[in-house]
Amino acid sequence: MSQVExxxxxxxxxxxxxxxxxxxxxxxxxxxxxxxxxxxxxGKAHTVMAEGGIAAAxxxxxxxxxxxxxxRDTMRGGKFLNQWRMAELHAREAPDRVWExxxxxxxxxxxxxxxxxxxxxxxHEYPRLAHVGDRTGLELIRTLQQKIVELQQEDHxxxxxxxxxxxxxxxxxVTRIVKDADGKVCGVFCYERESGRFFVIEAPSVVIATGxxxxxxxxxxxxxxxxxxxxxxxxxxxxxxLNMEFVQFHPTGMVWPPSVKxxxxxxxxxxxxxxxxxxxxxxxxxxxxxxxxxxxxxESEAEGDRWYDDPDHNRRxxxxxxxxxxxxxxxxxxxxxxxxxxxxxxxxxSTRMPPDVVRRRLPSMYHQFKELADVDITAxxxxxxxxxxxxxxxxxxxxxxxxxxxxxxxxxxxxxAGGMHGSNRLGGNSLSDLLVFGRRAGLHAAxxxxxxxxxxxxxxxxxxxxxxxxxxxxxxxxPEEGAPPENPYTLHQELQQTMNxxxxxxxxxxxxxxxxxxxxxxxVRARRAGVEGHRQFNPGWHLSLDLRNMLLVSECIARAxxxxxxxxxxxxxxDWPGMDRRWRRANLLCRLADPTGGLAATDPVxxxxxxxxxxxxxxxxxxxxxxxxxxxxxxxxxxxLHE
Amino acid sequence: xxxxEAGFRVWRGDTSGGGLEDFKVEVNDGEVVLDIIHRLxxxxxPDLAVRWNCKAGKCGSCSAEVNGRPRLMCMTRMSTFTxxxxxxxxxxxxxxxxxxxxxxxxxxxxxxxxxxxxxxxxELGPGEYRMMQxxxxxxxxxxxxxxxxxxxxxxxxxxxxxxNKGAFAGPRFLMRVAELDMHPLDSAEAEGLDRKTTxxxxxxxxxxxxxxxxxxxxxxxxxxxxxALIPLKERAADRKYDPLVWLxxxxxxxxx
Numbered sequence: 001m002s003q004v005e006x007x008x009x010x011x012x013x014x015x016x017x018x019x020x021x022x023x024x025x026x027x028x029x030x031x032x033x034x035x036x037x038x039x040x041x042x043g044k045a046h047t048v049m050a051e052g053g054i055a056a057a058x059x060x061x062x063x064x065x066x067x068x069x070x071x072r073d074t075m076r077g078g079k080f081l082n083q084w085r086m087a088e089l090h091a092r093e094a095p096d097r098v099w100e101x102x103x104x105x106x107x108x109x110x111x112x113x114x115x116x117x118x119x120x121x122x123x124h125e126y127p128r129l130a131h132v133g134d135r136t137g138l139e140l141i142r143t144l145q146q147k148i149v150e151l152q153q154e155d156h157x158x159x160x161x162x163x164x165x166x167x168x169x170x171x172x173x174v175t176r177i178v179k180d181a182d183g184k185v186c187g188v189f190c191y192e193r194e195s196g197r198f199f200v201i202e203a204p205s206v207v208i209a210t211g212x213x214x215x216x217x218x219x220x221x222x223x224x225x226x227x228x229x230x231x232x233x234x235x236x237x238x239x240x241x242l243n244m245e246f247v248q249f250h251p252t253g254m255v256w257p258p259s260v261k262x263x264x265x266x267x268x269x270x271x272x273x274x275x276x277x278x279x280x281x282x283x284x285x286x287x288x289x290x291x292x293x294x295x296x297x298x299e300s301e302a303e304g305d306r307w308y309d310d311p312d313h314n315r316r317x318x319x320x321x322x323x324x325x326x327x328x329x330x331x332x333x334x335x336x337x338x339x340x341x342x343x344x345x346x347x348x349x350s351t352r353m354p355p356d357v358v359r360r361r362l363p364s365m366y367h368q369f370k371e372l373a374d375v376d377i378t379a380x381x382x383x384x385x386x387x388x389x390x391x392x393x394x395x396x397x398x399x400x401x402x403x404x405x406x407x408x409x410x411x412x413x414x415x416x417a418g419g420m421h422g423s424n425r426l427g428g429n430s431l432s433d434l435l436v437f438g439r440r441a442g443l444h445a446a447x448x449x450x451x452x453x454x455x456x457x458x459x460x461x462x463x464x465x466x467x468x469x470x471x472x473x474x475x476x477x478x479p480e481e482g483a484p485p486e487n488p489y490t491l492h493q494e495l496q497q498t499m500n501x502x503x504x505x506x507x508x509x510x511x512x513x514x515x516x517x518x519x520x521x522x523x524v525r526a527r528r529a530g531v532e533g534h535r536q537f538n539p540g541w542h543l544s545l546d547l548r549n550m551l552l553v554s555e556c557i558a559r560a561x562x563x564x565x566x567x568x569x570x571x572x573x574x575d576w577p578g579m580d581r582r583w584r585r586a587n588l589l590c591r592l593a594d595p596t597g598g599l600a601a602t603d604p605v606x607x608x609x610x611x612x613x614x615x616x617x618x619x620x621x622x623x624x625x626x627x628x629x630x631x632x633x634x635x636x637x638x639x640x641l642h643e
Numbered sequence: 644x645x646x647x648e649a650g651f652r653v654w655r656g657d658t659s660g661g662g663l664e665d666f667k668v669e670v671n672d673g674e675v676v677l678d679i680i681h682r683l684x685x686x687x688x689p690d691l692a693v694r695w696n697c698k699a700g701k702c703g704s705c706s707a708e709v710n711g712r713p714r715l716m717c718m719t720r721m722s723t724f725t726x727x728x729x730x731x732x733x734x735x736x737x738x739x740x741x742x743x744x745x746x747x748x749x750x751x752x753x754x755x756x757x758x759x760x761x762x763x764x765x766e767l768g769p770g771e772y773r774m775m776q777x778x779x780x781x782x783x784x785x786x787x788x789x790x791x792x793x794x795x796x797x798x799x800x801x802x803x804x805x806x807n808k809g810a811f812a813g814p815r816f817l818m819r820v821a822e823l824d825m826h827p828l829d830s831a832e833a834e835g836l837d838r839k840t841t842x843x844x845x846x847x848x849x850x851x852x853x854x855x856x857x858x859x860x861x862x863x864x865x866x867x868x869x870x871a872l873i874p875l876k877e878r879a880a881d882r883k884y885d886p887l888v889w890l891x892x893x894x895x896x897x898x899x
Binding site for chain 2: 367
């Protein structure tokens with residue numbers, strides 16, 4: 001039996017971004033002693049990079065807005081693949097979640113009458129995004145962080161200990177979820193980055209809120225933390241992942257210089273009036289309005305331009321189509337030879353608004369281009385191109401409780417949970433998703449923990465196995481006698497290149513098959529990834545452990561993408577270009593091929609992941625009635641319409 | 644694209660000590676210091692410890708001292724140096740080293756806990772807040788802070804005086820007090836909390852002698868000294884010397 005320190009809490013939240021912190025606040029307010037574990041320092045999570053805003057139908061700027069309109073927009077954006085109940089809860093609850101932030105000290109930008117201002121964004125019918133300039137994510141994370149500190153201050157006053165009921169374990173990483181003999185969650189196995197020390201937090205409820213998977217792709221807007229940890233933890237614990245083929249490529253990432261390639265250029269640039277042009281100076285988006293959106297978007301530049309001031313009598317410009325449409329259009333323009341010098345297209349605000357307005361409304365974009373690319377966006381156009389941004393797929397959860405399927409005590413919220421956004425997420429719906437489902441996950445995790453008479457007991461064998469697995473990189477075997485072990489950084493770069501080239505924005509069957517072959521080779525090599533030095537703050541070691549997760553998640557994406565023979569949202573097949581109504585009700589579930597959680601299978605054909613297909617529940621009739629029949633026939637099959 | 648080989652000196656070590664280590668490393672167009680540190684990790688020093696997250700100047704993780712100057716490594720472009728210049732990268736000096744470029748920034752989290760939170764107005768429910776943009780502008784400027792702690796590192800009150808750390812919150816958290824004090828709906832006073840006085844008495848505002856070092860290193864360009872610290876000092880002073888306030892405080896104290 002290993003000598004690993006044990007700590008006891010009621011709820012453990014893995015991840016301290018928006019979803020994790022909101023879950024922790026809720027669990028603690030429900031009375032659960034709550035621990036938060038995060039890979040970075042408290043307050044540094046990827047949520048800080050969210051720029052545009054939080055979508056919530058408060059109707060502050062246009063009072064026609066309400067939750068039904070938001071629900072409709074979300075379903076359209078996701079091409080009707082969304083778990084409709086999640087989209088409904090999200091649209092209904094988002095305004096309360098935003099208003100609540102104000103009572104915790106958040107300071108959003110204001111309307112002229114002193115309410116929270118709301119801005120336009122792609123796919124949203126009305127101005128809907130509560131925002132703070134273009135640093136909304138920072139405001140969100142800081143507000144939640146400060147709320148946690150407030151709760152800790154309360155505990156300090158009452159109990160003399162800041163961490164009596166809510167503690168953040170910063171710079172710690174979870175490598176395994178531990179279960180009891182009956183398969184119930186009973187804790188997490190972790191290491192502390194600073195010391196390399198292992199510890200186990202015993203808790204009957206675990207909320208996974210680890211965000212996304214972007215670091216498996218070469219060009220990405222995501223930070224180093226986005227290695228698919230939570231996706232992998234859930235898989236290894238026996239929970240299925242849903243619709244992993246849907247990966248969002250944000251249309252506008254920086255493309256130059258190479259070292260910043262992929263860094264996000266906020267959609268607010270377009271929401272506030274920025275336009276996309278090709279090398280011929282043409283606003284090409286007018287050529288890319290798909291049939292399903294024809295009635296909703298402007299036909300001419302003049303109409304699109306009038307819309308900013310008179311949205312009731314004009315239609316929005318096509319630069320504000322959902323992200324998947326814009327990303328594909330940019331990709332096509334560049335392919336057709338009409339791209340910018342560095343392989344993107346031009347995004348221009350300099351001819352659309354005066355310099356001081358640009359600097360006021362888009363301060364961090366101004367700063368980012370000035371500092372990193374020597375480009376003054378008030379005077380010249382930006383060069384932009386698609387960048388891997390978000391995964392719509394994720395842990396399959398119950399819509400109401402955020403409970404992961406099949407693993408009692410496991411919950412998931414935020415980007416790591418699947419279903420809410422269907423095949424494509426609308427901008428602004430991520431921050432609201434974090435708040436709505438973060439709260440729900442925290443609530444139900446706390447209730448579940450409180451409702452147990454007996455706590456599940458940790459299976460010691462699992463703890464020993466987790467410790468051995470985490471230490472393996474220090475004793476990696478060389479690929480051959482005398483050669484050094486595999487370099488984890490090299491393996492990571494090869495993985496990123498593979499996913500970028502073969503399972504990227506436009507997909508083809510032979511390439512995805514090749515990707516699966518390459519992933520299998522990388523899996524074999526990753527088992528021999530070795531590290532130098534010791535366990536204290538050793539990034540090479542950390543990366544070696546993260547590789548397991550990235551390889552698992554990448555296989556899920558490649559396998560599901562190969563299986564889905566249609567194009568929809570964030571999944572575009574060159575060999576299957578159309579959206580197929582028969583696929584609308586099909587969900588693809590990824591499970592670990594070895595149900596015992598083993599990872600020995602390296603066979604490229606079978607791999608580590610098994611796919612299952614299931615049919616979704618029909619959309620509730622009152623929700624379906626929110627759409628016109630003419631619109632529904634574009635998405636739903638005959639039998640669905642008649643049900 | 645042009646490449647060249649740069650000379651880097653990086654501090655390596657841990658709590659027991661360490662020193663500068665020399666490296667020769669490739670540099671390409673448009674790269675920043677953090678790119679070079681990552682290249683060192685990938686090719687020469689796989690266990691080189693460094694914090695970073697967003698690589699876009701938004702999270703404030705990759706703080707270090709570049710040629711002795713507190714900076715975000717992700718926002719320090721290599722083109723600001725000459726090609727033959729040897730670039731020295733060291734950990735933040737005001738905080739204890741953990742390993743290599745990683746320091747123990749726990750001081751900042753301790754100080755954050757000592758600042759009482761926003762106090763919501765009792766009479767307003769969620770959704771009922773009304774604030775004018777011009778009234779939130781000031782606090783919004785301070786909320787741009789990414790908590791890189793460069794201001795905390797550079798401030799001479801603690802940089803060379805470990806003994807001041809107990810009594811001094813540092814520019815970042817004095818600015819937090821100012822932010823709450825200038826929040827149009829903060830109701831701390833109604834709860835008997837005078838943020839101006841506590842800035843002086845509990846968070847060490849008096850130690851600050853407005854040398855503006857914090858403002859100079861702020862990667863967000865927040866005018867910490869001019870907009871937060873000086874106004875806070877003025878408000879605290881007004882408080883102290885205002886006879887009505889004095890009288891009020893005396894009476895309140897007596898009636899307790």
